Amino acid sequence: xxxxxxxxxxxxxxxxxxxxxxxxxxxxxxxxxxxxxxxxxxxxxxxxxxxxxxxxxxxxxxxxxxxxxxxxxxxxxxxxxxxxxxxxxxxxxxxxxxxxxxxxxxxxxxxxxxxxxxxxxxxxxxxxxxxxxxxxxxxxxxxxxxxxxxxxxxxxxxxxxxxxxxxxxxxxxxxxxxxxxxxxxxxxxxxxxxxxxxxxxxxxxxxxxxxxxxxxxxxxxxxxxxxxxxxxxxxxxxxxxxxxxxxxxxxxxxxxxxxxxxxxxxxxxxxxxxxxxxxxxxxxxxxxxxxxxxxxxxxxxxxxxxxxxxxxxxxxxxxxxxxxxxxxxxxxxxxxxxxxxxxxxxxxxxxxxxxxxxxxxxxxxxxxxxxxxxxxxxxxxxxxxxxxxxxxxxxxxxxxxxxxxxxxxxxxxxxxxxxxxxxxxxxxxxxx
Amino acid sequence: xxxxxxxxxxxxxxxxxxxxxxxxxxxxxxxxxxxxxxxxxxxxxxxxxxxxxxxxxxxxxxxxxxxxxxxxxxxxxxxxxxxxxxxxxxxxxxxxxxxxxxxxxxxxxxxxxxxxxxxxxxxxxxxxxxxxxxxxxxxxxxxxxxxxxxxxxxxxxxxxxxxxxxxxxxxxxxxxxxxxxxxxxxxxxxxxxxxxxxxxxxxxxxxxxxxxxxxxxxxxxxxxxxxxxxxxxxxxxxxxxxxxxxxxxxxxxxxxxxxxxxxxxxxxxxxxxxxxxxxxxxxxxxxxxxxxxxxxxxxxxxxxxxx
Numbered sequence: 099x100x101x102x103x104x105x106x107x108x109x110x111x112x113x114x115x116x117x118x119x120x121x122x123x124x125x126x127x128x129x130x131x132x133x134x135x136x137x138x139x140x141x142x143x144x145x146x147x148x149x150x151x152x153x154x155x156x157x158x159x160x161x162x163x164x165x166x167x168x169x170x171x172x173x174x175x176x177x178x179x180x181x182x183x184x185x186x187x188x189x190x191x192x193x194x195x196x197x198x199x200x201x202x203x204x205x206x207x208x209x210x211x212x213x214x215x216x217x218x219x220x221x222x223x224x225x226x227x228x229x230x231x232x233x234x235x236x237x238x239x240x241x242x243x244x245x246x247x248x249x250x251x252x253x254x255x256x257x258x259x260x261x262x263x264x265x266x267x268x269x270x271x272x273x274x275x276x277x278x279x280x281x282x283x284x285x286x287x288x289x290x291x292x293x294x295x296x297x298x299x300x301x302x303x304x305x306x307x308x309x310x311x312x313x314x315x316x317x318x319x320x321x322x323x324x325x326x327x328x329x330x331x332x333x334x335x336x337x338x339x340x341x342x343x344x345x346x347x348x349x350x351x352x353x354x355x356x357x358x359x360x361x362x363x364x365x366x367x368x369x370x371x372x373x374x375x376x377x378x379x380x381x382x383x384x385x386x387x388x389x390x391x392x393x394x395x396x397x398x399x400x401x402x403x404x405x406x407x408x409x410x411x412x413x414x415x416x417x418x419x420x421x422x423x424x425x426x427x428x429x430x431x432x433x434x435x436x437x438x439x440x441x442x443x444x445x446x447x448x449x450x451x452x453x454x455x456x457x458x459x460x461x462x463x464x465x466x467x468x469x470x471x472x473x474x475x476x477x478x479x480x481x482x483x484x485x486x487x488x489x490x491x492x493x494x495x496x497x498x499x500x501x502x503x504x505x506x507x508x509x510x511x512x513x514x515x516x517x518x519x520x521x522x523x524x525x526x527x528x529x530x
Numbered sequence: 531x532x533x534x535x536x537x538x539x540x541x542x543x544x545x546x547x548x549x550x551x552x553x554x555x556x557x558x559x560x561x562x563x564x565x566x567x568x569x570x571x572x573x574x575x576x577x578x579x580x581x582x583x584x585x586x587x588x589x590x591x592x593x594x595x596x597x598x599x600x601x602x603x604x605x606x607x608x609x610x611x612x613x614x615x616x617x618x619x620x621x622x623x624x625x626x627x628x629x630x631x632x633x634x635x636x637x638x639x640x641x642x643x644x645x646x647x648x649x650x651x652x653x654x655x656x657x658x659x660x661x662x663x664x665x666x667x668x669x670x671x672x673x674x675x676x677x678x679x680x681x682x683x684x685x686x687x688x689x690x691x692x693x694x695x696x697x698x699x700x701x702x703x704x705x706x707x708x709x710x711x712x713x714x715x716x717x718x719x720x721x722x723x724x725x726x727x728x729x730x731x732x733x734x735x736x737x738x739x740x741x742x743x744x745x746x747x748x749x750x751x752x753x754x755x756x757x758x759x760x761x762x763x764x765x766x767x768x769x770x771x772x773x774x775x776x777x778x779x780x781x782x783x784x785x786x787x788x789x790x791x792x793x794x795x796x797x798x799x800x801x802x803x804x805x806x807x808x809x810x811x812x813x814x815x816x817x818x819x820x821x822x823x824x825x826x827x828x829x830x831x832x833x834x835x836x837x
Contacts, residue, residue: 304731305702
């Protein structure tokens with residue numbers, strides 16, 4: 099199939115491109131980006147089989163990439179499946195997603211990795227990159243078989259949700275991952291400091307009488323993991339940065355040349371712990387929503403490049419986990435279908451240009467996981483997202499394609515919407 | 531007069547007028563408990579459910595007596611295990627209770643915010659009888675009633691609250707209530723028991739008992755929960771008692787006519803010495819007496835306050 103994406107504003111930060119151009123897609127790849135493609139100069143199609151999509155006024159960007167999601171399969175199919183998660187992804191404009199290993203069984207061996215990939219192939223929607231566990235059962239004791247997992251298709255390693263407690267194991271993991279050229283993705287949480295914590299430790303937790311999770315429970319392992327990576331001479335990726343201290347530590351590490359990358363999530367850019375005042379469990383997330391000061395620091399870090407990537411930390415939960423007392427509720431919120439619209443608020447506020455935002459949701463993400471995509475260069479896979487910059491919409495969790503509804507953004511008005519999602523040259527979502 | 535609200539979830543969202551209304555109403559109920567026949571027909575036909583997810587003797591009994599003196603029917607549901615352990619969710623329990631058409635649900639729960647959740651699920655009035663370390667509004671109201679009765683005012687009083695402020699719902703509700711009513715609040719205790727930014731609630735923070743109770747009109751000693759030693763909140767009971775037990779010697783820092791309060795149950799010899807607990811300044815049992823009147827007032831006001 100040959101498709102011409104005609105007349106949209108093409109924003110491709112990987113090529114520093116931001117202009118009204120056509121994108122020609124052939125055989126699942128980007129064949130060309132330029133002016134008046136598919137036109138014989140006399141107003142007629144060169145190729146009679148060419149499908150032309152008129153995209154005047156729309157934004158055409160490399161397919162969005164979310165490197166931090168939870169697809170819950172195998173084991174928690176009542177919350178999400180690979181298929182439903184991919185439905186949510188393409189509806190949100192994402193063409194590639196990475197999924198964390200905290201399934202049941204945990205993705206700590208080839209058979210689970212292969213199963214996830216097989217489910218993704220069956221769904222045939224978005225590209226799915228499984229992140230395998232660092233340690234067997236994510237118990238922080240024995241390394242998983244990194245090489246075998248890599249061959250099976252793992253894109254990196256993380257014990258997300260269960261931090262690697264022992265520095266010694268983290269050092270070995272970083273060394274071993276370096277030798278097979280896959281990234282370590284670190285969920286930074288010092289459990290002795292976050293123990294029993296339900297929300298950010300600060301004035302609001304003091305008012306509500308809830309046990310706090312101090313920012314240092316994030317900062318200390320961020321520092322630790324950066325120091326280990328620096329010592330070993332390898333790269334490290336820091337998940338869901340939420341604190342002032344973590345931003346500062348990462349910034350300083352980057353200044354002295356450490357190969358550290360970092361991500362944050364829309365909730366850490368748009369919500370503060372003040373939101374917890376109604377005890378609504380949809381706001382319960384880990385790391386917790388922090389103070390306004392932390393949000394400002396995370397925004398500054400996103401602005402100046404300290405934080406490379408925005409990922410949603412899409413964490414589906416059912417009412418069984420969420421419709422309970424705040425203390426007993428599971429942490430996490432879904433994000434795939436709201437991430438782009440929420441992040442566009444940062445463009446509206448002037449924090450980022452459209453191109454800077456798209457970079458943090460495409461090429462930067464691809465670089466962190468060293469995966470294809472994130473670009474519209476000639477020959478790249480034709481993963482393309484079309485955004486309608488004038489299509490404001492109101493979030494209605496009941497309309498989510500995800501199986502779960504645990505979003506605190508229900509009812510929010512978002513400024514833009516992905517209206518067409520193309521993966522490998524095939525249209526997987528279309529509301530043009 | 532009536533409270534223009536469905537629930538009493540905390541002191542933080544009450545206005546000064548509402549607090550005064552509750553305290554005035556409680557004052558008017560106090561004599562019912564001393565009559566020969568301690569019962570009025572005011573809430574005949576009203577059903578009050580006491581739903582207690584945490585063990586409690588004092589508060590539950592106080593609510594039950596309050597309801598019975600107003601001729602309401604009371605049902606006590608005590609469950610020591612959390613809903614998670616029990617297998618039925620809190621929301622399901624709430625909906626089942628709602629289906630039986632009670633009028634008021636009094637809830638004690640170890641998880642902060644549970645009454646707020648309940649109030650959204652059921653159409654009945656919800657009274658928070660203590661939620662985790664968040665609030666214990668009826669305790670603060672009975673404390674304020676006792677202070678007002680003894681000192682004839684709340685504005686300008688200096689009230690010292692000493693102990694584990696971080697884990698105390700009594701401290702929080704009193705801080706919210708007393709600062710609203712114009713009293714000056716100081717808190718005292720080891721820094722490990724002070725929640726972050728507590729001073730931003732408009733109170734003074736001290737780490738020495740004598741500093742906290744300096745010139746105090748009222749001293750409220752909080753119960754030390756012995757199991758907190760396991761989390762290294764304090765090194766030992768011996769050490770805690772040595773620096774924070776209110777005794778006849780260190781009480782001299784307070785005003786001569788200071789009143790001593792304690793929400794109970796007391797650990798004699800830990801946070802309060804027996805001489806103080808049983809001494810002339812102690813109004814600890816008056817607090818308990820007033821607790822019944824405050825709870826009668828709330829049941830009455832939340833039922834519409836018609837008579």
